[in-house]
Amino acid sequence: MLIISLALTCSINKTETCSEAYNKFVACFNKSKSEESELVFCRRFQYYVKHGGLIQPMMDTEIPSQLKKLKVITKASTEVDCQEYYCYASNVLKDLTHIYESVDLREAGLSNPAQDQGNCSSCWVFTMTSLMENSIKLQQFDSSQQFWAMSRDLSEQFILSNTFGPEYCGESDLMVGFDYFNKNIETVEIRANFVYNPSYKFYNDSFAKNISLKPKIDKSLYLKPFQTFQVIQDDTQTTPVIGIHTDEEDIFTSSTIWTIKSYLSRGIVIGGAMQMSNKNMNHILTLDGSIVQNIACDMSQNPIKNHQVTIIGYGRKNGQEVWIIKNSYGQYWGGSGHIFVPIGKNSMCSEMYAIAIIPLTYDLSSTDPYFNIGSHTRGNYYDLDRDDGDLIDSDNDAWILAIEIMIPIFGVGTIGGVFVFTFKKKQYKNVNDPKNQPEELENEPEKEPENDETVSSVLE
Structure with a gap:
């Protein structure tokens, strides 16, 4: 009777709130209680409510399993098992300018x-x-x-x-x-x-x-x-x-x-x-x-x-x-x-x-960025900082590196002289503005509306 009573007491069902289920979980399975662990438990509990499953493993299996350790090929071979070795192709797309x-x-x-x-x-x-x-x-x-x-x-x-x-x-x-x-x-x-x-x-x-x-x-x-x-x-x-x-x-x-x-x-x-x-x-x-x-x-x-x-x-x-x-x-x-x-x-x-991976119909010879990457008008809590959606030139990195290296050198080696290096970052018009679209992009079809229907799935 004691075992049956304990089982009933520790039983967690879908009608309980996450807080009620968490308190029962902590008591029954001798877990440490904290705000962080409760957040993790509640994420798991939501999955249980939707799909069923066991409550006991919710906290015990949070640490992900190790990824499969693949072997590295040290010399070319014609009999490579790509389930055991890293198998990949070389980069087929040129870096964008x-x-x-x-x-x-x-x-x-x-x-x-x-x-x-x-x-x-x-x-x-x-x-x-x-x-x-x-x-x-x-x-x-x-x-x-x-x-x-x-x-x-x-x-x-x-x-x-x-x-x-x-x-x-x-x-x-x-x-x-x-x-x-x-x-x-x-x-x-x-x-x-x-x-x-x-x-x-x-x-x-x-x-x-x-x-x-x-x-x-x-x-x-x-x-x-x-x-x-x-x-x-x-x-x-x-x-x-x-x-x-x-x-x-x-x-x-x-x-x-x-x-x-x-x-x-x-x-x-x-x-x-x-x-x-x-x-x-x-x-x-x-x-x-x-x-x-x-x-x-x-x-x-x-x-x-x-x-x-x-x-x-x-x-x-x-x-x-x-x-x-x-x-x-x-x-x-x-x-x-x-x-x-x-x-x-x-x-x-x-x-x-x-x-x-490269999309099936992607043009491998293309040297253009995606024509409509977003408005960049952010400001929400989880967003990137706002910017103008401009393009930048790859040459800027080399200039910045040269400046960072040379200024200290000249500063130490020169007395009474000041060398000022300035450079203007080359910017391009916002490509999201239709007035500034490159000619070859003017006839691009509008991006189709996203299918917002999502189905909750489920971690390691």
Whole structure:
């Protein structure tokens, strides 16, 4: 009777408020109580209310599993297993000469809202989905494919259930995921057809029996929304993955940063990785999305990066140059699922991994930024600082560096003389102003309205 009574007392149901459920959870499972842990619990409780599942693991599985540790090819081979080794193509897009001062691809309608991966090690699936959703938004479709011009919310569950390289809800990597998808999965699917629910028994049983989910969309709509290129390590294979920065030992150089900004200025998001297993996990899981998060990368951890995310923009926040990172911890993490990290600081090891995919219809010879990157009229709590939406010249970086180096040298070596270096940053008219549109962009079709229908999904 005591056991039954205790079970009833600790039972948590969907009719309770989050606060009531949290207090019961703390008491029954002997957890430490804090505002931070309650925030994390409430995010999990919301998922439980919508999808069901166990309450006990809500706090016990907050620390994400390690990403799959891939091997590095040391010499060319013709028999590379891309499920075990890093396989990627070289960068096929030239760096832009002119990029935007800042980019937030949410403003351009090129990045969907952040989803929640729930109690499942599927960050790589959510980042894959973010990249492919972005790719579809940048596609040019003929009349037979207009469905994809409107339906751009992809199913994470479909990818998770049909990728049999890793264990179900197990560790993996974007490169492995895209390699498997490219070779074994016929199409993406829409979220409405396969709503994310990794604990659903049917999905678990199907995966255990190696049974793939069959697409529900018509076969005429099957789509792999990316181009493929020759794998650097094995010229007999192709991959959609462009390896922008894959060296696990080094951080982004200034050249890499410019390349990433060039991709973002074209409207193309970046697959990234970061460290989410710091000792103070409650802090990591409740980051304030309105401030710049500069958290030291713990180089003693192995692997250094254990969580994959999407870089969807750059610019300035509170005067500091930052990346915008989209996570898969849901809308209640950071600023609607996003945070700012400083550029050049490797905060949370976020500047040690960068890949991209190229939209299926993208013109590889294009040297122009995306024609409508957003208004830049910001001012909200979780926004970048406002700017004019101007383009800046890549030569400016070299000038600034020269000035920073030479002024101290001349200042120390010269007595009685003052050398003043001035330079005017070359700016371009706001390309979002129709009066200033380049001639070749005047006839561009208007961006189609975004399909605002979103389905709540689910973390590691």
